[in-house]
Amino acid sequence: MKNDALYVELGRRYRFAASHRLHTSQLTEAENDRVFGKCNNPYGHGHNYVLEVSLSGKVDPATGMIANLGDLDAFVERHVLEEFDHHSLNEDVAAFREKVPTTENLCIEIYRRLQKFPHAKLERVRIQETGNNSFEYAGNREGHHS
Amino acid sequence: MVFLTRKIEFSASHLYHNPNLSAEENRRIFGKCNNPHGHGHNYTLEVTVAGEPDPVTGMVLDLKELKEILEREVMQRMDHRHLNYEVPELAGQIPTCENIAQVIWRLLEPKITQGKLHRVRLYESPYLFADCYRNGASGAGN
Numbered sequence: 001m002k003n004d005a006l007y008v009e010l011g012r013r014y015r016f017a018a019s020h021r022l023h024t025s026q027l028t029e030a031e032n033d034r035v036f037g038k039c040n041n042p043y044g045h046g047h048n049y050v051l052e053v054s055l056s057g058k059v060d061p062a063t064g065m066i067a068n069l070g071d072l073d074a075f076v077e078r079h080v081l082e083e084f085d086h087h088s089l090n091e092d093v094a095a096f097r098e099k100v101p102t103t104e105n106l107c108i109e110i111y112r113r114l115q116k117f118p119h120a121k122l123e124r125v126r127i128q129e130t131g132n133n134s135f136e137y138a139g140n141r142e143g144h145h146s
Numbered sequence: 147m148v149f150l151t152r153k154i155e156f157s158a159s160h161l162y163h164n165p166n167l168s169a170e171e172n173r174r175i176f177g178k179c180n181n182p183h184g185h186g187h188n189y190t191l192e193v194t195v196a197g198e199p200d201p202v203t204g205m206v207l208d209l210k211e212l213k214e215i216l217e218r219e220v221m222q223r224m225d226h227r228h229l230n231y232e233v234p235e236l237a238g239q240i241p242t243c244e245n246i247a248q249v250i251w252r253l254l255e256p257k258i259t260q261g262k263l264h265r266v267r268l269y270e271s272p273y274l275f276a277d278c279y280r281n282g283a284s285g286a287g288n
Contacts, residue, residue: 006248006251006252006278006279006280007278007279007280007281008244008247008248008276008277008278008279009276009277009279010243010244010275010276011267011274011275011276011277012273012274013272013273013274014273054277059242059244059245059248061239062164062166062167063162063164063175063176063240063242064162064239064240064241064242064244064245065240065242065244066244066276068175069274070177
């Protein structure tokens with residue numbers, strides 16, 4: 001590759017629907033209600049989440065790809081979607097037994113899982129909780145892009 | 147520094163096939179995208195230019211000019227074309243988002259004389275896109 005090589009990232013989006021309740025045993029009922037408002041409703045509520053995964057790496061001249069989409073889709077399906085889609089984040093995902101399943105924490109948990117993808121470098125995950133809220137996590141470093 | 151983004155859409159067909167690989171390997175690696183007669187997408191291109199607004203015009207660059215550059219360099223080359231056969235810049239390459247975004251970067255960069263090309267983002271669908279930068283994504287943020 002010539003030394004005027006460009007930097008390329010691949011972005012892939014996935015959808016999943018899940019329910020959650022924002023509640024922590026570290027606060028009183030009244031404080032939970034004050035901090036989390038409607039999101040503290042005891043029976044929970046749900047969102048259609050959009051997960052955006054960004055990868056960097058060398059574009060393989062034989063395939064034109066940073067990572068084969070089949071490999072990426074299978075990895076995300078196995079490590080995230082199977083467990084999260086149409087589930088309760090609080091009840092069905094061990095990481096959220098103790099931690100509040102805010103979308104900030106969801107970003108961090110999904111980043112942790114996808115970091116193990118073997119075929120390219122995970123740059124960041126971005127999650128849209130609704131069309132009006134989105135969150136990004138790029139590991140423990142500054143600087144992000146969307 | 148201000149970042150300005152212009153979006154355009156174009157439609158084109160393509161297929162993924164590497165003649166150095168066997169038919170079976172092509173099928174395994176590229177799946178449906180290896181269908182010999184090709185298929186198409188509605189591509190969305192977002193071009194971001196970074197710069198300081200001109201004190202007189204208040205503009206990083208004239209959007210009209212950017213629109214004309216995109217029309218000339220991208221639309222006329224790629225819209226309603228077959229990317230494998232009709233775009234010489236892609237000859238010998240698999241026309242993935244990653245490769246098309248780099249070709250578009252190289253076409254646009256020398257034409258943008260006010261401000262600096264910061265990012266080319268090319269969507270093949272709402273669920274798949276590639277971002278291209280000169281100096282990495284962690285430069286000046288947007």
